[in-house]
Amino acid sequence: MAASVKDADELRIEVEAHIPWVRGIVRRFAESLGFSEKLLTEIELCVTELATNLVVHGAKNGRISFCEVKENDLHGIEILAQDEGPGIRDLSKALQGGTSTAGSLGQGLPSLQRTADEFEIHSNSQGTRVCMRKYLPPAETKDELASRDLIVSVAVRTHPESTICGDGHVIRHDGPRTLLAVIDGLGHGTQARKAAAIAEAYLHANHRKPLDHMPAELHASLHGTRGAVAGIARIDEAANKLSFIGVGNISARLWLPEEKSWVRLISMSGTLGVSLRAPRLFSYPYNRGSIFIIHSDGLKERWELSTDELSLSPTEIARTLMRDNWRRTDDATVMVTK
Numbered sequence: 001m002a003a004s005v006k007d008a009d010e011l012r013i014e015v016e017a018h019i020p021w022v023r024g025i026v027r028r029f030a031e032s033l034g035f036s037e038k039l040l041t042e043i044e045l046c047v048t049e050l051a052t053n054l055v056v057h058g059a060k061n062g063r064i065s066f067c068e069v070k071e072n073d074l075h076g077i078e079i080l081a082q083d084e085g086p087g088i089r090d091l092s093k094a095l096q097g098g099t100s101t102a103g104s105l106g107q108g109l110p111s112l113q114r115t116a117d118e119f120e121i122h123s124n125s126q127g128t129r130v131c132m133r134k135y136l137p138p139a140e141t142k143d144e145l146a147s148r149d150l151i152v153s154v155a156v157r158t159h160p161e162s163t164i165c166g167d168g169h170v171i172r173h174d175g176p177r178t179l180l181a182v183i184d185g186l187g188h189g190t191q192a193r194k195a196a197a198i199a200e201a202y203l204h205a206n207h208r209k210p211l212d213h214m215p216a217e218l219h220a221s222l223h224g225t226r227g228a229v230a231g232i233a234r235i236d237e238a239a240n241k242l243s244f245i246g247v248g249n250i251s252a253r254l255w256l257p258e259e260k261s262w263v264r265l266i267s268m269s270g271t272l273g274v275s276l277r278a279p280r281l282f283s284y285p286y287n288r289g290s291i292f293i294i295h296s297d298g299l300k301e302r303w304e305l306s307t308d309e310l311s312l313s314p315t316e317i318a319r320t321l322m323r324d325n326w327r328r329t330d331d332a333t334v335m336v337t338k
C-alpha cells in the first residue's frame with residue numbers, strides 16, 4: 001500500500017492508558033477527513049482493537065501510525081499497527097476467529113477484517129504488521145442510488161454426506177457497483193469450508209480493490225489451505241459494465257438482452273492457494289435486461305433456460321437451475337443477478 005499524502009508520527013502503545021489516547025487522536029484525524037459518525041465509530045473500534053492487542057499481549061515495540069490515502073478515486077485513512085514480536089502463532093486460525101483464539105494474540109482480527117475496506121496482515125516471530133484502510137463513501141447522487149436496481153439471488157446445496165458447505169459466495173454493494181463472487185473450496189467438508197471462508201473474508205475486506213489485483217492476493221491468503229477456485233465479478237450499473245475475473249472451474253454466463261444470447265465468461269485454469277497463472281480480466285456490457293449467472297461445478301454446466309424461465313425472478317431462476325442441474329455429488333452454489 002503506498003501513496004500516502006499526510007503522514008503522522010508513530011505512536012508508541014505500551015500501557016492501557018494509551019488505548020483511549022490513540023483512539024482519540026485517530027478519531028480527530030478521521031473527522032478532519034470528513035468521516036461520518038457511523039464510520040468514525042467503526043474506525044474507533046478498529047483502533048481500540050489494534051491497540052488492545054498490542055497492550056494485552058505485551059508486544060515488543062508496539063506502535064500505531066496513520067495517514068490519509070488518495071488512490072484509484074478513493075479517499076480515506078490508512079492505519080498501521082506494528083510490533084517486533086512475539087507474533088501470532090496460527091494466523092489463519094486467528095483470522096477465522098472462534099473460541100480457539102480467545103485470549104490469544106490476534107483476538108478480534110476477524111471483526112477488524114470485516115470492518116476494513118482493505119486489510120493486510122503479516123506476522124512471524126519477528127513481529128506483526130497490520131495495515132487497514134477505511135474509505136469515505138463515494139460521492140453519489142440520489143439518482144445513482146436510485147439506478148441500482150439489480151437483484152441478486154443465491155441457491156446453495158451441500159454435499160449429501162456433509163453438514164458443512166465448502167462453497168462460498170460474496171455479495172457486496174458499494175454505491176452503483178456490486179461485487180459478486182462464487183467460491184468453491186477444493187473437495188468438500190471442513191477443509192473446503194476453511195478455504196472458502198478465507199476467500200470470503202479476503203473479498204469482504206478488499207471489495208473495492210481492482211479485480212485484477214484479487215487473484216494473486218487470494219492466492220497468497222489461501223496458501224497452506226486446500227485451495228479454492230473462484231469467479232469474481234463487479235457490476236457497475238452507472239457505467240453499464242460488468243467485469244469478470246475467474247480462476248479454476250467456476251462457470252459464469254451473461255445473457256445479452258439485445259442479442260438474445262448467452263456469452264460464456266472465461267476463467268483461467270488454476271487453483272488459488274495452490275497454483276496460479278496470471279488470470280485475465282474481461283469486460284462486458286451490462287444493461288437493463290442482462291442476466292448474470294455464476295455457479296460452482298456442483299451444477300452441470302450444460303443447462304438451458306427457456307424464454308419463459310428467463311423472465312422469472314432471480315430467486316426462481318436460481319431455484320430452477322438448482323432443481324434441474326445439481327449433481328448431488330458435490331456442494332453447489334448458483335448466483336443469479338438480474
Ligand SMILES: [Mn+2]
Binds near residue numbers: 187
Ligand atoms: Mn466443487
